[in-house]
Amino acid sequence: MFKLPIVLCVSLLMLAGCATPTRxxxxxxxxxxxxxxxxxRDFEKAATEAVDDMLASGAVSKPNGERYIMVVSRVTNDTMQRIDTDQLTKKIRVGLLRSGKVVTTTAVGLDGAEDEMSARARELRDSEEFDQSGVQRKGTLKAPDLSLSGxxxxxxxxxxxxxxxxxxxxLSLTDLVTGLATWEVETPIIKRGPNDSVSW
Structure with a gap:
């Protein structure tokens, strides 16, 4: 049987003991x-600034006090990194929802519904297996007023x-009735560091 030299064993144990603990x-x-x-931290900063600016601008304040319905359109990643843009838009959606001024529809989207259950649940109409009093009626889905893109x-x-x-x-917020961008913002995040640092 192969045996590791004592010096190598001690070195490996020391390395294992010196490793930074997960926290x-x-x-x-x-x-x-x-x-x-x-x-x-960058997504948190950008999302917080976007929500604060949107609320301060009045772009999401409906005159009658009701809530706007927003749909998330396309947010394009034009960086060298594999970024899931939902990391940004989800924070914006949560902030707007908590403001009480905006709700987001998940029943429609550029690539289909975010949550397909809204449509699937309506396929239960006229099914003898389901109590029809609990099945969603026609004409109950709400169309979006605003579209968020970026x-x-x-x-x-x-x-x-x-x-x-x-x-x-x-980011841009478009009024779907007029097609006009009622709010826009650009958040710069600038970083400077060693040339050997990886940015992708």
């Missing part, structure tokens, strides 16, 4: 190192002995 991070008090890529851009530059990575989160 929880409080997002509200995270003072960890900044990455050149986009991380959750783009995330990335630009890399050399800044002396460092690199500068610029992210621009561009």
């Amino acid at each position: 929880y991070i409080d997002p509200a008090a995270d003072d960890g190192p900044v990455t050149m890529t986009m991380d959750y 783009k995330i851009l990335q630009r890399n530059h050399t800044a002396g002995k460092e690199q500068q990575v610029e992210y621009y989160i561009q």
